Amino acid sequence: MPIPILRSDRNSKKELDRFLSGAKEDLSSATAKILPILEAVRTRGDKALIEYTEKFDGIQLHSVSLDPHSIQTDLNQNVKEAFLRAKSNIEAFHEAQRRESWSRTIDGNRLGVKYTPIPSLSVYAPGGKALYPSSVLMGVIPAKIAGVKNIQLITPPQKEGLPDILVWLCQILEVNRIVTVGGAQGIAAGAYGTESIPKSEFIVGPGNAYVAAAKSYLAGQGIIGIDSPAGPSEVCIIADSSANPKWIACDMLSQAEHGEDSSAILLTTEEDFAKEVSEELEKAFVARPKRLEMKQNSIYKNSAILVFPSIEDCIWFSNELAPEHLEIQTKDNESVFSKIEHAGSVFIGPYSPVAMGDYISGTNHILPTARGSRIYSSLGVDTFLKRVTFQEVTKESLQTLYPFVKLMSELEGLDEEHGTSVKVRTEESL
Amino acid sequence: MPIPILRSDRNSKKELDRFLSGAKEDLSSATAKILPILEAVRTRGDKALIEYTEKFDGIQLHSVSLDPHSIQTDLNQNVKEAFLRAKSNIEAFHEAQRRESWSRTIDGNRLGVKYTPIPSLSVYAPGGKALYPSSVLMGVIPAKIAGVKNIQLITPPQKEGLPDILVWLCQILEVNRIVTVGGAQGIAAGAYGTESIPKSEFIVGPGNAYVAAAKSYLAGQGIIGIDSPAGPSEVCIIADSSANPKWIACDMLSQAEHGEDSSAILLTTEEDFAKEVSEELEKAFVARPKRLEMKQNSIYKNSAILVFPSIEDCIWFSNELAPEHLEIQTKDNESVFSKIEHAGSVFIGPYSPVAMGDYISGTNHILPTARGSRIYSSLGVDTFLKRVTFQEVTKESLQTLYPFVKLMSELEGLDEEHGTSVKVRTEESL
Structure with missing residues (x-):
């Protein structure tokens, strides 16, 4: 029972929706x-x-x-x-x-x-x-x-x-x-x-x-x-035959190692390459049998290799998926990365397995899951900072802008006090 | 029935807690x-x-x-x-x-x-x-x-x-x-x-x-x-006798104009000034009777003037309160503002009533309420942006860092796949 290899395109709605359910844990x-x-x-x-x-x-x-x-x-x-x-x-x-x-x-x-x-x-x-x-x-x-x-x-x-x-x-x-x-x-x-x-x-x-x-x-x-709720770990990999299929299989398994709910989704345009990765997964199960059942459940049940007609389609689907981790291992990584809009953390090139970011590269590994990166970010300094906005209005500017405030506050039915709080300052000195 | 004027200090816990309940609407x-x-x-x-x-x-x-x-x-x-x-x-x-x-x-x-x-x-x-x-x-x-x-x-x-x-x-x-x-x-x-x-x-x-x-x-x-849930509108004003009491009263009433749940809290060190503001509020109720009951309910029931021993105490309480809007009208506004840590939007100086920010100065008026600004920001460009982090690891760096990843992944019981995904790249060429 190898990993499912699915020929997909932007119209394979039913097939792809399974990966897009973004299912949250029922708490x-x-x-x-x-x-x-x-x-x-x-x-x-x-x-x-x-x-x-x-x-x-x-x-x-x-x-x-x-x-x-x-x-x-x-x-x-x-x-x-x-x-x-x-x-x-x-x-x-x-x-x-x-x-x-x-x-x-x-x-x-x-x-x-x-x-x-x-x-x-x-x-x-x-x-x-x-x-x-x-x-x-x-x-x-x-x-x-x-x-x-x-x-x-x-x-x-x-x-x-x-x-x-x-x-x-x-x-x-x-x-x-x-x-x-x-x-x-x-x-x-x-x-x-x-x-x-x-x-x-x-x-x-x-x-x-x-x-x-x-x-x-x-x-x-x-x-x-x-922080955003942590769901099962996921990786999406956009790769072509310029990548090493054994390395890709390792990267998929390092997500599977987190638990059987984890998922690893390879997007590619080349069916032969897809098959090579599938074979490498089978070899790895033999070579590294620790937590085998868990890893197989993750790979066979929650993971897949999707073969799209073009790299543009792969990018489109990756952006729909908004994966927690995204690896890009193609002939033209910069071009692919330039079109990525939604992902937690992106791992570019052959020497950037997710494990490098999990531990040591320096990026944060607390990331949005379940499509959360369409609207949320990884943990970062901004998570713990607030923007306190401020303004200091001059007397001249207040006088210039008062007629506008008057009209706007009248329209909102707030001229009596909002309008007055500005007007009074145009009429009197401090 | 004038607005309550309360002598407070950092120990008036019971009295101050009333303003710090940060009550959210029960939905x-x-x-x-x-x-x-x-x-x-x-x-x-x-x-x-x-x-x-x-x-x-x-x-x-x-x-x-x-x-x-x-x-x-x-x-x-x-x-x-x-x-x-x-x-x-x-x-x-x-x-x-x-x-x-x-x-x-x-x-x-x-x-x-x-x-x-x-x-x-x-x-x-x-x-x-x-x-x-x-x-x-x-x-x-x-x-x-x-x-x-x-x-x-x-x-x-x-x-x-x-x-x-x-x-x-x-x-x-x-x-x-x-x-x-x-x-x-x-x-x-x-x-x-x-x-x-x-x-x-x-x-x-x-x-x-x-x-x-x-x-x-x-x-x-x-x-x-x-965005963060919108509660009743609030203003906190830190002011001393260098401010115009009539203008302060106007600013308090422009919050009251939003609804009887709204609150306006003046923090000052000077009891005479507090009384002047209180008198100006009473005059304003006579002069501008529109929505009188609503404004009076807001001022008498949900607002207050707190007289603290020092300006430092006023700042301390403002930071505890983390008001949606904060006005600073004192002898030394910059010194006060430099110590402000938690507020939605701050209005500095005599010519910056909240109404200017509500309508026209340029800051955003969609702000955290109910003490939310202790951890959240106003609406801004960042609200709609995500940080997609990325890394491109070199072969040399991967080789240098592998021993560290090995030790760390062993400690977490994830060496079999996480460790291998790095190790395999140190052993083979692409």
Whole structure:
């Protein structure tokens, strides 16, 4: 049972719609379960956190909040060097995203934008098998560069103690505290605050369905801001026979490795090349059998190779799909990339597998999924900055513009007070 | 019954919390009512739109979508000039917000950000008494400058035909079509599309509770992106006795004119000045009795004058409040403004009443309310742009960085495929 190879064109609506459903995870049953947890944490604070942690994690907490610098860590020097190299690249890429406040004169008045950081942030890091320390770099660094002053990590406690890598990252990133409470109760602690945990007004980072449901519910209530909801990981690859089919197969499998819901979609114009990639996938299943069933489910059920009549059609479909990750490995990558409108992060050329961006190139790996990149961006410095607009109007300009304000406010039925607030300044001196 | 004048300081928690509740409109009953409407429009398209419009608006629609250029308008030349002046200033301010795509070399690789516009936008404009043509400028202009190609206006039909001003604005702003359906059914038409209305992936603009509930529900489902929910209008004013108390009173009343839920909060250090403003409010109620009860309810019930011990305390409270509009009228406006972190739009100096920004200075008047500016921005070009990040990794850099990727992916249990996708490129040539 090889991966489906489908001949497609812009009219194969039924066939393509399957990939365009942009299905979001249904969080309604998780939401029903977390509501009492949120309420308990909101009203009973630390006590509720300690009870839920005993119930769900089987761990008796002495404290729900730790200073990272109070914890000894013992990490291999090579691991440290790897994360420091990643940190340095992620910092360089996000430093380039800094914003300068500006002002200019428009119609006689000084107008401008002042960029200011959000006040506080929690970054959630899942525990157990889904330990992704790289996501801590991706969540914290852009916020630090934006100037967010209060940053805490929320992560489930572990029987054997917190992983050294998480603690060490919090130390070098100067994270203010680690909240050792996982799941919906951890998110509630971040959103509402407790006796020993300050509330934060923004929460980012991946987690299970309960974490996602809690974030989404609290954001809907206007209590916190969140990153875009994280769905299954996806890659779209636009490639032709100038690419190495074995490498393409590896890249597809590195998405499949995330879970059977993940998808890898290859868009090409060459059927022979499609077949070569399909064969390489089969060889890889033999050569690297770890998590085989999961990878096969992802590839056979949620992935596909689509053969389009032209590269323009491939680009068209990629823009419809708005993939989380897009790889371009063709004879003319720049031409293809110039036509890309919607994608989370783009990986150009043969030496840019997604794994490079996942870990070390410097781009952010917290990206919109499920077609979200048609309207949303990856996590970046802008995620944590706001534009405060401002204006200083001169007396002359106010006098010149008053007749216009008068007409406009009359039309909107707001002339009595809006109009007067301008008029009074034309008539009197300060 | 004058406006409450309250002596406050950073410890008057109970008193101040009242202004910090950031209460959002409860949309749950409106949401229950709109769900069947959304479903009907999704499944039955134009037919449902025509039925609901007959039912709710008492109007028999021949067509649910109009080309603005197909409609004759007759508008006073002076009104046109006023809106053209506003348009020109709003365009100038938002042109300054354009983003240039960029790339730079980081650790040997080309990394960058490409800015691309969202694919499509609907701007909702309420009808009837709440006709705010200025909001059409504010919604459409930033999207046009961002490069959004497909922009439609959604607005309720009127028995006497669409207002000339709305149609004319759509003509000069080159809006692609006018959808003449209001309420939740109009929002559903924009979000799902129908036989004669293309779907749009983003919807902005103010509306009643049903419009707000529909936008919020559809955004929660991941079907559309929206601007931040619009609550009652608010102004916070930091002023001292260098300001004209009559002008301050006018500015407070121009918020009150929006509705009795609106609030105007004056922060000052001088009790005498507070009393002068209070007296000016009373005089204004006599002098300008239009909408008196509404204005008085807003001022007496939802507004206040808070007298703090120092200007630093005033600034502290303003940042806690994160007001939609902030006016600064003090002896040293620049010093105060330099400490402002959270506000939607700031109006600096004696000649910058909020009405100038509402209509004509050039800043956007679609702003976060209910403390939203602690984490969100006003509408701007960035609202309609996404950052597509990209990287092109060199063979040399991939070889140098592979050992780091190997260690990091091992730590995350993703070395088999993530690690291999990099390793294979170090071993073979293309």
